[in-house]
Amino acid sequence: MPEALPYGAVIGILGGGQLARMLSVAAARLGYRCHVYDPAPNPPAAHVAARATTAPWDDAEALERFAAEVSVITYEFENIPVAALDLLEAQRPIRPSRRALAVSQDRLTEKTFLSGLGLEVAPFAPVEDADSLEAAIETVGLPAILKTRRLGYDGKGQVRLTGAEDAPAALQAIAGAPAILEGFVNFEREVSVIAARGLDGTVACFDPGENVHREGILRTTTVPARLSASQRADAALVAGRILNALDYVGVMGVEMFVTPGGLIVNEIAPRVHNSGHWTQQGCAVDQFEQHIRAIAGWPLGDGSRYADVTMENLIGEDVARVPQIARERNATIHLYGKAEVRPGRKMGHVNRITGPAG
Amino acid sequence: MPEALPYGAVIGILGGGQLARMLSVAAARLGYRCHVYDPAPNPPAAHVAARATTAPWDDAEALERFAAEVSVITYEFENIPVAALDLLEAQRPIRPSRRALAVSQDRLTEKTFLSGLGLEVAPFAPVEDADSLEAAIETVGLPAILKTRRLGYDGKGQVRLTGAEDAPAALQAIAGAPAILEGFVNFEREVSVIAARGLDGTVACFDPGENVHREGILRTTTVPARLSASQRADAALVAGRILNALDYVGVMGVEMFVTPGGLIVNEIAPRVHNSGHWTQQGCAVDQFEQHIRAIAGWPLGDGSRYADVTMENLIGEDVARVPQIARERNATIHLYGKAEVRPGRKMGHVNRITGPAG
Numbered sequence: 001m002p003e004a005l006p007y008g009a010v011i012g013i014l015g016g017g018q019l020a021r022m023l024s025v026a027a028a029r030l031g032y033r034c035h036v037y038d039p040a041p042n043p044p045a046a047h048v049a050a051r052a053t054t055a056p057w058d059d060a061e062a063l064e065r066f067a068a069e070v071s072v073i074t075y076e077f078e079n080i081p082v083a084a085l086d087l088l089e090a091q092r093p094i095r096p097s098r099r100a101l102a103v104s105q106d107r108l109t110e111k112t113f114l115s116g117l118g119l120e121v122a123p124f125a126p127v128e129d130a131d132s133l134e135a136a137i138e139t140v141g142l143p144a145i146l147k148t149r150r151l152g153y154d155g156k157g158q159v160r161l162t163g164a165e166d167a168p169a170a171l172q173a174i175a176g177a178p179a180i181l182e183g184f185v186n187f188e189r190e191v192s193v194i195a196a197r198g199l200d201g202t203v204a205c206f207d208p209g210e211n212v213h214r215e216g217i218l219r220t221t222t223v224p225a226r227l228s229a230s231q232r233a234d235a236a237l238v239a240g241r242i243l244n245a246l247d248y249v250g251v252m253g254v255e256m257f258v259t260p261g262g263l264i265v266n267e268i269a270p271r272v273h274n275s276g277h278w279t280q281q282g283c284a285v286d287q288f289e290q291h292i293r294a295i296a297g298w299p300l301g302d303g304s305r306y307a308d309v310t311m312e313n314l315i316g317e318d319v320a321r322v323p324q325i326a327r328e329r330n331a332t333i334h335l336y337g338k339a340e341v342r343p344g345r346k347m348g349h350v351n352r353i354t355g356p357a358g
Numbered sequence: 359m360p361e362a363l364p365y366g367a368v369i370g371i372l373g374g375g376q377l378a379r380m381l382s383v384a385a386a387r388l389g390y391r392c393h394v395y396d397p398a399p400n401p402p403a404a405h406v407a408a409r410a411t412t413a414p415w416d417d418a419e420a421l422e423r424f425a426a427e428v429s430v431i432t433y434e435f436e437n438i439p440v441a442a443l444d445l446l447e448a449q450r451p452i453r454p455s456r457r458a459l460a461v462s463q464d465r466l467t468e469k470t471f472l473s474g475l476g477l478e479v480a481p482f483a484p485v486e487d488a489d490s491l492e493a494a495i496e497t498v499g500l501p502a503i504l505k506t507r508r509l510g511y512d513g514k515g516q517v518r519l520t521g522a523e524d525a526p527a528a529l530q531a532i533a534g535a536p537a538i539l540e541g542f543v544n545f546e547r548e549v550s551v552i553a554a555r556g557l558d559g560t561v562a563c564f565d566p567g568e569n570v571h572r573e574g575i576l577r578t579t580t581v582p583a584r585l586s587a588s589q590r591a592d593a594a595l596v597a598g599r600i601l602n603a604l605d606y607v608g609v610m611g612v613e614m615f616v617t618p619g620g621l622i623v624n625e626i627a628p629r630v631h632n633s634g635h636w637t638q639q640g641c642a643v644d645q646f647e648q649h650i651r652a653i654a655g656w657p658l659g660d661g662s663r664y665a666d667v668t669m670e671n672l673i674g675e676d677v678a679r680v681p682q683i684a685r686e687r688n689a690t691i692h693l694y695g696k697a698e699v700r701p702g703r704k705m706g707h708v709n710r711i712t713g714p715a716g
Contacts, residue, residue, distance in 0.1 A: 004681070007693070008695065008697060021386070024406070025383050025386070025406060028379070028383070028405050028406045028695060029691065029692050029693060030691065030693055031693035031694075031695055031706070032695075033405050033695065034405075046408070047386050047391050047392075047407075047408040048382070048383060048386045048406045048407075048408075049405075049406075050404070050405040050406075281642065284639065284687070284688045284689060284690045284709075284711055285690065293684070298681075298684055299681075299684050299685050302687055304687055304688065306665060306688065306711055306714070307664060307665070307714075323362070323656075323657075326651070326656055326657050327657050329642070329660055329662055330642045330662065330664065331642060332642045332643065333387065333388065334387050335365070335387060335388055335389035336389075337366065337386060337389055337390075337391065339366060348389070351642075353642055353664055356664070356665075356714035356715075357714075
């Protein structure tokens with residue numbers, strides 16, 4: 001077993017949104033303090049972190065000062081500029097590693113990596129211009145989705161093509177960015193596995209959650225997902241294969257489509273994941289603590305679940321329902337402390353305990 | 359229903375120990391920020407609070423600045439100097455109220471108040487000197503415990519008398535402080551009820567927990583406590599009567615002895631209570647959130663429990679067992695971030711989920 005981060009050490013978190021906020025609370029529970037780095041002033045995580053730095057990603061001095069004050073660095077989102085990461089990594093370990101970030105930051109790299117592991121993914125082809133789009137339509141078929149290779153977020157940077165005549169408009173919509181055409185998958189449901197790998201290489205998975213999206217945004221995750229025992233086992237095996245291949249350290253969200261032919265990996269996120277928020281009320285060690293345990297060299301929680309839970313995101317004006325939700329039995333409210341309500345903005349979530357683990 | 363504290367408002371907490379730390383996290387979950395006031399630098403709560411003031415209790419300027427920056431004030435311990443409270447209360451509401459503090463700060467006032475409500479308490483008599491001690495022994499009988507009227511903490515300021523010959527040494531031990539002699543109660547077990555009363559007067563109780571003390575310090579709390587259905591109902595009724603009589607707002611810990619003749623109230627604490635830490639893993643709304651809900655004018659959680667839990671305190675060197683505990687299934691670790699391990703010091707606690715609510 002590798003040496004654990006000493007009690008009282010400071011963990012640096014890149015990004016100060018709700019994921020960093022919940023990571024910070026979990027780290028405190030294990031006796032650590034957190035230092036959050038975010039270009040925006042007063043981010044949600046700063047309310048519960050020991051320290052916060054407000055500085056842009058290209059402020060070398062601020063980055064170096066931040067790195068000097070922390071023992072290990074993690075992140076809550078994938079789009080951290082490469083130059084900042086180079087600078088930080090020269091001083092402190094970044095967990096999960098750069099490789100995980102590189103793979104997941106680019107949809108083409110990601111799909112190529114996943115299919116290289118022998119995992120099923122949606123048909124895909126690279127797109128750079130009108131010619132390659134035409135060729136991609138040939139390969140992938142229609143309908144399909146044209147997505148920018150670099151990450152969009154919550155459905156941004158994605159255009160649907162139903163006929164060849166949609167091609168010019170689609171190309172225009174993504175404004176010439178390197179892209180990937182993905183075929184549609186005829187799936188019964190979408191699930192995700194929140195998996196973790198420790199510093200010692202141990203892998204632990206939480207039960208798969210069943211996700212419902214609307215307008216490209218996750219609305220609910222329900223455990224248990226409607227899966228057969230063999231699908232459940234497959235889901236954990238798929239996640240484990242990905243984590244091991246990346247020599248990964250930390251929590252990863254793996255989204256999968258359930259089809260009659262088996263599981264198809266949709267995408268991976270090298271961080272704690274919205275579809276894992278249910279673990280806060282369903283497990284002794286939730287995904288946030290699991291991530292901190294992994295990057296701090298602790299033994300992982302085994303992922304066992306003691307309750308059935310449905311997580312509902314509170315998006316934009318959903319937050320106005322909080323006074324009603326507060327009267328519900330067995331509902332736990334998590335608000336993110338964001339100052340401004342905006343349409344499509346994740347303001348919080350609710351975990352509803354629906355019974356003992358079934 | 360009274361108006362709830364607006365989303366994003368700042369709650370002031372007097373004291374920055376582990377109770378303030380867990381209150382701060384709960385307040386953040388409901389969208390509030392916390393400002394902690396503590397004379398000691400870098401207290402545990404400061405790691406997860408939006409703001410911390412380090413200043414003594416007699417720093418009028420610091421107190422006034424603190425009050426000006428918060429919307430409501432609460433506290434995590436009872437021994438706050440009266441002058442500080444006077445100053446703060448002139449600017450902002452203090453919840454729970456001064457009356458609850460006054461009653462619980464003085465063992466004689468407390469016992470008199472409780473027996474005035476028609477509740478059973480241990481036999482008691484005031485002690486000021488050798489003569490009144492002799493009279494008290496006459497009234498109360500022996501063995502008995504001589505306790506200072508003002509609060510000690512975790513068994514400090516208490517002397518046991520088994521014979522009349524112990525009287526001089528006992529008086530010397532409490533150094534002439536105003537005191538109370540309490541008779542021994544022959545009890546089967548000790549339980550506590552964590553009860554809450556909202557701004558609108560609603561009362562909600564968590565299930566009674568069964569407590570085990572050693573050397574005057576709480577070691578474990580187990581739910582469910584071994585109580586009959588009628589004892590369980592009695593416990594909630596007793597707690598409700600106390601809260602209503604004080605027009606109380608917030609969470610209170612009520613310790614009771616279970617005897618063949620019924621429940622005897624031992625003491626009350628006008629705050630979240632160590633014996634309520636199990637609620638973090640057993641309830642959708644835990645005692646910390648319940649307290650914040652009460653003082654912020656939210657509807658209370660109903661106190662329903664979905665798991666059986668045993669809470670174990672990690673006292674002093676117990677914390678060295680954390681690496682082993684981290685490998686246990688269904689154990690949730692809560693460390694307080696205290697820099698120094700000292701004998702008898704509460705360093706953290708573990709909640710072990712032992713099954714679905716039974």
